[in-house]
Amino acid sequence: MNPRYLPLAATVAIFLIAYAICFAQYPNMLSTRVIGNLLTDNAFLGIAAVGMTFVILSGGIDLSIGAVIAFTGVLLAVLLEQTAIHPLAAFVLALAVTTAFGALMGVIIHHLEMPPFIVTLAGMFLARGMAFVLSIDSIPIKHPFYATLKGVYYKLPGGGRITLIGGLMLLVFLAGMLIAHRTRFGANVYALGGGAATARLMGVPIGRTTILIYALSGFLAGLSGIVFSLYTSAGYSLATVGVELDAIAAVVIGGTLLTGGSGFIAGTLVGILIQGLIQTYITFDGSLSSWWTKILIGLLLFAFILLQKGLIHVTDRRRRYA
Amino acid sequence: MQPVNPYVLSATAIDKIFPGAKALNRVDFSLRRGEVHALLGENGAGKSTLVKCLTGAYRRDGGHILVDGAEVDPRNTLEAQNLGIGTVYQEVNLLSNLTVAENLFLGRQPKRFGLVNAREMNRRARALLAEYELDIDVTAELAAYSVAVQQVVAIARAVDLSGKVLILDEPTASLDAHEVAMLFRIVRRLKERGLGIVFITHFLEQVYEISDRITVLRNGQLVGTRETADLPRRDLIAMMLGRELVQEVTAQHGPKGEGGDVRFRFRNFGRKGHIQPFDLDVRTGEVVGIAGLLGSGRTETAEILFGAERADSGAAEADGRVLDLSSPRAAIREKFGFCPEDRKIDGIVGDLSVRENIALALQARRGWTRPISRSEQDRLADQYIKALDIRTTDREKPIKLLSGGNQQKAILARWLATNPDFLILDEPTRGIDVGAHAEIIRLIESLCEKGMSLIVISSELEELVAYSSRVIVLRDRAHVAELAGDQVTTAGIVEAIASSTGRADA
Structure with missing residues (x-):
């Protein structure tokens, strides 16, 4: 097998084994209800993680997305509470703001040659701060359109539901896969992650690609914020703290190399599902502390980092003696 | 009708000045269509500097470059590529995490309905590599293949993109004899197609096997350009190593x-x-x-x-x-003491002062628990600056601001201070x-x-x-x-x- 599919295969195998263990203990876990909830509960994280996958594939990092999600939520809540605009218009406005925000970070990263870590860390504080400026309190969203949207779902046999936001996440993953593997922009993202200097020599428009990557991540963080506000029907500036780290964990567990250049959008989906599965298991058990999710995710991350190091070592040796 | 200019590339009186050293001094170089031209010289002779001036990686400080008789001034490697000058380096400059086909067509992938048509791209990649007698799985990652295959892929890409001049910078350094033979078959075929090929190497047997003409550089100056057939090996070595000492x-x-x-x-x-x-x-x-x-x-x-x-x-x-x-x-x-060959990489610590650079080796021998006092360091530095006539305004000056000769003397001083x-x-x-x-x-x-x-x-x-x-x-x-x-x-x-x-x- 091609070694670059190995991390993805490992992720899928872990997911299947974990699901089998869960099923053995709680046969109900294989119901469409659980699967539907798995998608709905993790929709906002999944959408943001698609953006994070592009960023990490290019060799960068985006620490701002948790704050951007919270900011979007607060912005929507404030707009809908204090003005009469339709939620759809508010959505468009929010997406425009977050996309521009991401693009601006991309511009700074490229033109000022600043490390993405620092630039997006600044972006994180800025977005979180702006959320607080808009409102300190948790603002409920009572617009009837929200109720309508939450009522939209596709009923699965067995009583499960693919909600609007769960379905949206799957669509975003599909679009992400298409962009990553079937567009020049996608190839350029991989090229950037393979080595910016070489990519430049080969004619990749480094600047445009970098700006587009962070704009895409900003756009998806904004979309994730909309989904989160639909999910919670509220906007709160203290929400989704640390979601960027959950997204990074999902990307890495999904088999994407943290140094960039190698990985799959589909792997991130499995990474999200593994996190969701652990959470669901803990809910089913009822006696375990929810911190066990963090502990297991931590152990999985360690395992995957070791796996990646091992793979790099093996491929290096193979190449040397080829 | 004017006679067709036989030279696809000609460079005259190229100058390149680095701080503290003149890397190229009025070097002339010309390349005919359909010839393999070996560019020889020891380390630091100016081969790679000349190549970098031709490919736009460096801006030259003087002289003219003509491609097909028209003056050009490439500002980066992309411009040079569009002018028809392609380069393949010893360290293959492709992306090992992409597939072979993606490497060949990055930035110009065939599209259908606005999306990359991977099937068409792979088909074209196979066709392109077939011209080079390479029948490999183009959908596999480049990293899966040996350096020799990667080298050929790099050549295929460079020729496909530029198509007039191909510069091969030490392409054979990490290849075995069989792979070199394969590479040379490709080079001969490209030569028949009328490309001008610049071949840089330090294997003299290969120079005699493949090249038509030889240009030798030494210390940034042109020693001469000869027909390979008229230049005995001994004369070539003398050209490369000999030097009219002052x-x-x-x-x-x-x-x-x-x-x-x-x-x-x-x-x-x-x-x-x-x-x-x-x-x-x-x-x-x-x-x-x-x-x-x-x-x-x-x-x-x-x-x-x-x-x-x-x-x-x-x-x-x-x-x-x-x-x-x-x-x-x-x-x-x-x-024991050792002044290494590349003082910029192995020798000096550029941002440290002359004094600190001189005290470095002695300090290392004494161990970090017994620091050399400042006055002792000052005395050492002053002594050697005087004894070796190191020209610096002040012993606290960062060493990177000194000229090459004075840096070399400071490194010598470093080892002499340890009394080896x-x-x-x-x-x-x-x-x-x-x-x-x-x-x-x-x-x-x-x-x-x-x-x-x-x-x-x-x-x-x-x-x-x-x-x-x-x-x-x-x-x-x-x-x-x-x-x-x-x-x-x-x-x-x-x-x-x-x-x-x-x-x-x-």
Whole structure:
């Protein structure tokens, strides 16, 4: 097998084994209800993680997305509470703001040659701060359109539901896969992650690609914020703290190399599902502390980092003696 | 009708100046259609600087470049590529995490309905590589293939994109004989198609096998351009190594010290894959020169003597006592010193002051728990700045602001401050101006008179002849000849190198 599919295969195998263990203990876990909830509960994280996958594939990092999600939520809540605009218009406005925000970070990263870590860390504080400026309190969203949207779902046999936001996440993953593997922009993202200097020599428009990557991540963080506000029907500036780290964990567990250049959008989906599965298991058990999710995710991350190091070592040796 | 210009590329009077050194001095270079033109010279001769000026990686400081008779001024490699100049480097400049097909068509992938048509791209990639007798899975990652295959993919991409001039920068350095033969078949075919090919290498056999003309550079200057068929190997080596040494140096140099008793003995000393085991005796107050072409094992010999690479066979002893040369730290404890070849990478710490650079090795030997006091450092620095005539406004000046010759003297001072018994100098006069040359040579002679044992590696044969009492000749990572007494002449060394390379051919 091609070694670059190995991390993805490992992720899928872990997911299947974990699901089998869960099923053995709680046969109900294989119901469409659980699967539907798995998608709905993790929709906002999944959408943001698609953006994070592009960023990490290019060799960068985006620490701002948790704050951007919270900011979007607060912005929507404030707009809908204090003005009469339709939620759809508010959505468009929010997406425009977050996309521009991401693009601006991309511009700074490229033109000022600043490390993405620092630039997006600044972006994180800025977005979180702006959320607080808009409102300190948790603002409920009572617009009837929200109720309508939450009522939209596709009923699965067995009583499960693919909600609007769960379905949206799957669509975003599909679009992400298409962009990553079937567009020049996608190839350029991989090229950037393979080595910016070489990519430049080969004619990749480094600047445009970098700006587009962070704009895409900003756009998806904004979309994730909309989904989160639909999910919670509220906007709160203290929400989704640390979601960027959950997204990074999902990307890495999904088999994407943290140094960039190698990985799959589909792997991130499995990474999200593994996190969701652990959470669901803990809910089913009822006696375990929810911190066990963090502990297991931590152990999985360690395992995957070791796996990646091992793979790099093996491929290096193979190449040397080829 | 004007006659067709036979030259696809011609460069005249190219100048390139770096801070502290003139890397290219009015160099002319011309390339015909359908020829393979070898560009030769030792390290630091200016080959890669010239190539970088042609490909736009550097901006030249003077001179003209004509492509198909039209003046061009490429500002980056992309522009050069669009002008028809493609380059393939020794370290393959492709992305190993992409597939072979993606590497070939990055940025110009065929599209259908706005999306990349992977099937069409892979089909075209297979067709393109078929022209190069390469039948591989183009959907596999490039990293899965050997350097030779990657090299061919890089050539295919460069030719497909540019198509007039192909510059091959040491393409054969990491290939085996079979792979080289495959590469040469491709080069010959491209030549028939009318491409001008620049071939940079340090394997002389390959130069004679493939090239039509040869241009030799030395110290940033053009030595000459010859037809390969009319240039005997010995003359070529003389062109590469020989150097009209300034009158000053030769005139001042007196009789060479033959040295006293044998002090350092190396027996069967070597390391697999680096340098074959050799025996070497060095007397007190003697300079042993090491000569050979690039890649013959000169630097490897120095590294193994200093413990930078640990020897895996043999033993070293001084005055009958076994020496521990397992690491540079151990070698420094045994009073060894080493001025490496590339002082920018291995030697100076650019941002530190002249004083700190001089105190570095002595401090390392004393250990960090016993710091050298500031006044002691000042005294050391002042003493050597005066003794070696290091030209700096002030001992606190960052060393990177000094000229090459003065940096070299500061590194020498660093090792002299440790008061070594055995000093290895790798290319001590590389890249420094002629005046500083003479001073370094005088310095070597005076150290020798004080009873120090020196090993000096140099591509400047006249220099070696001037100060060495014996010269070891290297070829293919082995010590092949030792010249002593009257044999130590420029002609004698060239003869020894040429006859041994000749043998390698047979």
